[in-house]
Amino acid sequence: xxxxxxxxxxxxxxxxxxxxxxxxxxxxxxxxxxxxxxxxxxxxxxxxxxxxxxxxxxxxxxxxxxxxxxxxxxxxxxxxxxxxxxxxxxxxxxxxxxxxxxxxxxxxxxxxxxxxxxxxxxxxxxxxxxxxxxxxxxxxxxxxxxxxxxxxxxxxxxxxxxxxxxxxxxxxxxxxxxxxxxxxxxxxxxxxxxxxxxxxxxxxxxxxxxxxxxxxxxxxxxxxxxxxxxxxxxxxxxxxxxxxxxxxxxxxxxxxxxxxxxxxxxxxxxxxxxxxxxxxxxxxxxxxxxxxxxxxxxxxxxxxxxxxxxxxxxxxxxxxxxxxxxxxxxxxxxxxxxxxxxxxxxxxxxxxxxxxxxxxxxxxxxxxxxxxxxxxxxxxxxxxxxxxxxxxxxxxxxxxxxxxxxxxxxxxxxxxxxxxxxxx
Numbered sequence: 001x002x003x004x005x006x007x008x009x010x011x012x013x014x015x016x017x018x019x020x021x022x023x024x025x026x027x028x029x030x031x032x033x034x035x036x037x038x039x040x041x042x043x044x045x046x047x048x049x050x051x052x053x054x055x056x057x058x059x060x061x062x063x064x065x066x067x068x069x070x071x072x073x074x075x076x077x078x079x080x081x082x083x084x085x086x087x088x089x090x091x092x093x094x095x096x097x098x099x100x101x102x103x104x105x106x107x108x109x110x111x112x113x114x115x116x117x118x119x120x121x122x123x124x125x126x127x128x129x130x131x132x133x134x135x136x137x138x139x140x141x142x143x144x145x146x147x148x149x150x151x152x153x154x155x156x157x158x159x160x161x162x163x164x165x166x167x168x169x170x171x172x173x174x175x176x177x178x179x180x181x182x183x184x185x186x187x188x189x190x191x192x193x194x195x196x197x198x199x200x201x202x203x204x205x206x207x208x209x210x211x212x213x214x215x216x217x218x219x220x221x222x223x224x225x226x227x228x229x230x231x232x233x234x235x236x237x238x239x240x241x242x243x244x245x246x247x248x249x250x251x252x253x254x255x256x257x258x259x260x261x262x263x264x265x266x267x268x269x270x271x272x273x274x275x276x277x278x279x280x281x282x283x284x285x286x287x288x289x290x291x292x293x294x295x296x297x298x299x300x301x302x303x304x305x306x307x308x309x310x311x312x313x314x315x316x317x318x319x320x321x322x323x324x325x326x327x328x329x330x331x332x333x334x335x336x337x338x339x340x341x342x343x344x345x346x347x348x349x350x351x352x353x354x355x356x357x358x359x360x361x362x363x364x365x366x367x368x369x370x371x372x373x374x375x376x377x378x379x380x381x382x383x384x385x386x387x388x389x390x391x392x393x394x395x396x397x398x399x400x401x402x403x404x405x406x407x408x409x410x411x412x413x414x415x416x417x418x419x420x421x422x423x424x
Contacts, residue, residue: 009403015089018267021410022096028417029099033291040288071208071297072162072323072343075305077395079313080322084226085234087306094298097266098291103413105290108272109283115363121276122147122357123269124364127412139408144361146405147270148375151361152382154398155270155354159347160386161394165320166343175387178348179380186355187376193356200349204342205301211338212304215330219311226310266294268402269409273357355379 026034033040078086104123111129112121124147128140160178164171185196216223265271271293280286305323312326320343328336355376362371386394 005400009400009407014403014406015093017407017410018093018100019096021414022093022099025099025103025413025417026096028420029102031099033098033102033288040291071301071305072320072339072346075302076309076322077319079306079309083233084229084310085232087303087310088230088234090298090302090306094266094294094302097298098294100410100413101266101271101290101294102287103417104266104269104272104409105275106283106287107413107416108276109278109280109286112276119277119279120360120363122273122360122364123409123412124361125276126272126416127409130412130416139412141365143269143405143408144364146401146408147273148358148361148365150268150270150401150405151354151358152378153394154401155357156351156379156382157386157389158394158398159350159354160383161389162320163344163347164387166324166340171387172384174344175383175385176380178344178351179383182348182351182355182383183376183379185352186359186379193352197349197353200345204345204349205296207338208301208342209304211327211331211335212301212308215308215311215327215335216304219330222311223307226307229310230306267410268406270354270357270405273360274353351379351383 075087075090078090082089107126107129108121108123111126112119113125114120124140124144127143128136130136131139160175163178164174167174185192271290275286275290278286278289280289308326308330309322312329313322317325323343324336324339327339358375359372362375
């Protein structure tokens with residue numbers, strides 16, 4: 001049942017919606033991020049405004065919610081399920097997602113509210129503002145509930161499940177450790193979360209990129225052929241079991257786009273919650289950080305992971321086990337150990353980053369201290385569930401939640417865009 005629903009949502013509606021809206025938003029924005037890259041870069045350096053959470057730290061929280069499992073397990077699963085062409089559709093989704101991410105972040109900053117000396121904002125806030133009245137409140141509340149649930153499932157259970165698959169430690173111990181350290185950091189509020197992610201994410205990303213680049217350059221003669229396969233399989237036609245004709249393109253598109261969203265979160269409306277915390281010079285400046293987030297996550301890191309996997313594809317493995325196998329085969333046991341530790345730390349960073357989204361969602365819903373305490377208690381509980389749950393079930397639930405959130409969020413942004421001559 002769930003798989004059938006996901007095949008409709010993520011197999012047809014979601015790719016079509018993201019591509020159409022991404023191009024439409026890009027036209028409205030005059031594709032400034034493509035035609036004026038120097039101005040975009042300048043915005044990144046001058047975005048800071050003296051005060052609490054810096055734009056870079058807000059970006060680190062957002063990247064904590066996107067980098068890691070999505071770049072490893074997500075990319076690997078997309079390639080196994082959709083073929084090499086899935087990587088092409090991840091690029092397409094990212095190109096379209098940049099304009100969507102910009103609008104998400106920009107609106108999140110413009111509609112945020114200050115509570116207890118911290119900025120609170122996100123998709124639920126601008127959805128409420130876009131529609132206004134009872135409709136706005138209802139849709140905003142619905143999105144907030146989905147965001148809180150997503151933070152515990154996609155942002156916790158999914159992450160811990162992959163972390164447990166990466167290291168040779170009893171899963172329950174890994175889940176327990178991640179859950180209880182995460183609850184301590186999340187309970188400290190936005191500043192403690194941003195401090196933790198600003199320390200973890202840049203270092204992990206640098207180490208991961210160096211190892212990937214070393215593998216790619218050591219196999220540079222095979223890279224042109226891999227890119228050729230990526231393009232050809234993205235648009236190929238082949239028969240499927242039973243003699244029926246089927247488009248490989250559809251499968252590649254489905255898994256490429258949905259795993260692309262899972263990786264960079266563009267369109268689903270979660271990471272604007274982190275960007276809204278920034279003491280930034282303007283909403284436009286922080287929106288540029290949103291564009292950079294998509295570029296760094298999908299165009300850079302997901303591509304690196306995809307190339308490593310395609311250099312060493314194994315027909316019997318999937319997810320994190322295949323990722324570790326590829327790094328061990330292509331770079332040695334030392335690389336596998338480093339990546340194993342990186343997966344755990346990336347997963348941990350995602351858990352605390354997503355926990356901040358859940359807490360902001362509860363605040364939007366008028367959550368009292370008891371409700372917040374209940375949510376915090378669910379963090380270690382979900383971590384333990386993630387250590388033991390079946391991976392197939394986990395991905396089905398994650399896909400469904402992300403698809404629903406993306407549809408609600410992107411349609412809301414479309415209503416806003418339609419009402420403006422230029423959203424810049």
